[in-house]
Amino acid sequence: MMIKIKDLVKIYRTEEVETTALNKLSLEVKKGEFISIMGASGCGKSTLLNIIGMLDAPNGGSYLFDETEVVNFNEKQRSNLRKANIGFVFQNFNLIDELTVYENIELPLIYNNIKLVERKQRVTEILERVGIAHRAKHFPLQLSGGQQQRVAVARALVTNPKLILADEPTGNLDSKSGNDVMELLTELHATGSTIIMVTHSPYDAQFSSRIITVKDGEIISQKENNHKVDVL
Ligand code: ADP
Ligand code: ADP
Numbered sequence: 001m002m003i004k005i006k007d008l009v010k011i012y013r014t015e016e017v018e019t020t021a022l023n024k025l026s027l028e029v030k031k032g033e034f035i036s037i038m039g040a041s042g043c044g045k046s047t048l049l050n051i052i053g054m055l056d057a058p059n060g061g062s063y064l065f066d067e068t069e070v071v072n073f074n075e076k077q078r079s080n081l082r083k084a085n086i087g088f089v090f091q092n093f094n095l096i097d098e099l100t101v102y103e104n105i106e107l108p109l110i111y112n113n114i115k116l117v118e119r120k121q122r123v124t125e126i127l128e129r130v131g132i133a134h135r136a137k138h139f140p141l142q143l144s145g146g147q148q149q150r151v152a153v154a155r156a157l158v159t160n161p162k163l164i165l166a167d168e169p170t171g172n173l174d175s176k177s178g179n180d181v182m183e184l185l186t187e188l189h190a191t192g193s194t195i196i197m198v199t200h201s202p203y204d205a206q207f208s209s210r211i212i213t214v215k216d217g218e219i220i221s222q223k224e225n226n227h228k229v230d231v232l
Contacts, residue, residue, distance in 0.1 A: 001064070002162065002194055003029035003052065008061035010047050010217075021047040022058065023217035031162075034189040035196045036205035036225075039214035045198045046167060048214065052196060053086050053165045054078040066162070083111055087156030087164045091171035093148045095140040095155075102127070102136040105155045112159055122158055130154045130184060146177025153184055157193075164188065166197040170204055182207045 010022040021044045029035060037045050050056040051063065054070060057078070063071050070081065087108075088094075095104050102123055109119045127133040130150045132143075140148050149169060156164055166185065170178030178201075186207050189195055197208060205211045206225065213221045 001028050002031045002066060003027065004062070004064040005052075006062040008048075008051065008058050008063065010044070010051065010056075010058045021217055022051070022061075024061065025214070025218055027212070027219060029194065029196065031194050032189075032192055033194055033210060034185070034208040036208040036211045037196065037198045037214060038200070038202075038205060038211060043214045044217040045214055047217075049165055049167055049196065049198050052163075053088060054082040083108070083159075085162045087159060087161035089149070089152050089156050089164065089166040089169045091168040093140070093145075093152045093172075095148055095151060097140050100137050100139055101132060101143070101151050104140065104151055105158050108155060108159050126154045126158045129157075144177065145173050146180050149173060149177070149181045150184060153181065153188075157188070162194060164193055164195045166195065168198055168200065170199070170201060178204070 005025065005027045007024040007026060008022050009020070009024060012019045012021055025048065037048065039045055047056070051058050054073070057073070058071055061071065062069060065081065065085070070078065073081070096107070099107070105123050105126060106119050109122060114122070127136055130153055132147060132150050132154065135143060135147060140151065143151070169185070170181055173181060182204050185195055185197070189209070197204070199205055209225055211223050211225050212219055
């Protein structure tokens with residue numbers, strides 16, 4: 001089991017209010033699964049994704065990532081594990097506008113202390129794989145939204161992460177570009193990647209292998225999805 005989460009609790013405290021964002025949530029994810037997390041706004045989806053991605057820590061419960069308990073990890077330990085294992089794709093792409101496509105994709109490799117020759121090889125390979133090699137020298141704002149999200153997926157993938165986390169990856173895209181990005185994620189899933197995606201779109205969720213619905217910080221339903229959308 002890649003992820004084993006049990007009774008996860010996350011409480012946000014401000015001076016006046018206390019919000020229970022995750023209320024003893026339990027979830028297991030196997031290597032190679034493609035999971036969609038759905039649910040109304042405010043139900044705890046982003047909180048869950050952020051904790052799975054080790055951007056944030058819970059207040060209670062257990063989180064085993066590849067058999068390692070990480071709930072009591074400090075910031076530095078989480079950051080190290082995150083950089084080595086997890087690729088992120090966001091709704092707003094989060095590319096650096098001042099860097100070229102090539103440089104954006106190269107950045108996580110620099111953070112992981114990969115040497116120049118290997119960086120070049122890996123970036124070149126991933127550019128081909130996501131179909132944007134001809135745009136390597138362009139800047140993000142010279143690309144369409146769909147192309148920018150392909151760059152973001154390439155950046156998430158270039159370190160060969162064990163896990164890809166996508167938070168509303170098609171949220172800012174028109175339906176054609178959104179579909180292209182979902183097809184790309186489906187191809188990654190088909191070649192063995194493990195993906196967890198938060199989405200509001202029932203259409204996008206059909207590309208995944210299991211659909212999870214969260215309500216008030218708890219999982220209220222899980223269903224295997226055998227009616228996958230055919231990729232053209
Ligand atoms: P979703 O992604 O499903 O919209 P979130 O995980 O963002 O839900 O939020 C879950 C709950 O926690 C909401 O009630 C939200 O207002 C609250 N919340 C999220 N982040 C914070 C924060 N940094 N401080 C206080 N409350 C927060
Ligand atoms: P460090 O501070 O140890 O250098 P960071 O936390 O800055 O590491 O970044 C590690 C990875 O996590 C990067 O890929 C970055 O994009 C992502 N990341 C960090 N913080 C956030 C955040 N608040 N929201 C989304 N992604 C984040």
